[in-house]
Amino acid sequence: MMGRERRQHPKPLKRRVAFREPRKTLTVFCEGQRTEPEYLEALKRDPEVRDVAAVDIRVETRNKGSLPLALVRMAIDARERALREEGEVDEFWCVFDVEWPKNHPGLQEALTLARENDIKLAVSNPCFELWLALHFKDHRSFLNNDQARRLRRSHDGQLDKGLAGSVYMARKQEAAQRASALEKLHARNGMDFPNDNPSSGMHLLIATVTAQPRTAG
Template sequence: MRQRRREAKSLKRKVAHRPELRTIVVFCEGKNSEPDYVNGLKRLPEVADNTALNIEIHPKQGVPLTLVEMAADRLANPEVDECWCIFDVEWPKNHPNLSDARQLAQAKGIGLVVSNPCFELWLILHHREQTRHLSTAEAESMSRKLDGRAGKSIDAAVYMPLRKQAASRSERLEQRHVRNGTAFPDDNPSSGMHRLLRALERR
């Protein structure tokens, strides 16, 4: 009985099709802690595998409205899927044109990450609950004491493992403001960073 001839295997290598990455551009008001933190997110495998994350810092530390205008221009590029702006309210002297920045962002479909009084509140939430009203100076001082840093730059690797705890605390603060009827910009303390985390880490 004749042996059945085996079919010759194709020598062509199968090409793996990597899914197209989402392109997200994050605009930062500050040039230290915010970009340091976002770069930490950028290095997470669950972000790097799905997203091309770019960071832009206003050269003159522009005010919130300027950042949103920059983001609106960038979002007109068809290669960009999402734009987000990270900025502070600042306390006791609020940034100018905060309401205009929020309205423009909503009209243009730009994501906002607003921290009140400042981004350091978000850093504090990685370590502990914070429900008491804070000035910018108080938040900065408390944040430095909690992680031991001397200046504004942070080691993002310290924060990445704690980000989900910070997000939970931030969401609880948000719910508390809703219950109490405290609306922006009087929602001190608060941070919208948990929204950016959800957007970046979604599958």
């Protein structure tokens, strides 16, 4: 019919589909019999991490006199094997301590090897207990191992080497902020490794396993 208007049909609404990148996969080599592995296991299970990263934890307790160097060499071997076999591990990490008053032997060699072979490091100075203490309060004074352990116990009341994972996971981002601030402070003061006491590179690992994948749609 002349003059009759054509009816406009609305376009169908397209459902927006979210796109999520695959989770990152990390293999983490660490020292310690309880504290470090228990913390990393709690991190692996944490909901903020679980959807972002798949974390494989490997603990090395042998060769205590040269643990950092041994851990880095193990990570290099694992990375080379993954490359040969076209494995899907995105990053290889080593978690270890400096130790005071007597530093671990082979520290500088361990750092150099890691850098040359794309192994990521999360080094705590003097020890992992400093990283744990940072979950509760900032600390900027030099510590030896015993002082760091007492400081940690003063915050969480733990008398043995274990830890309550849920308590620490709730505070991990605060600890990461404090550790990052310490890193910047040492850089301003020209305090290079291993004289950057107190410090912890664990904030770098936290940033990696909690960075949210991009979404689109």
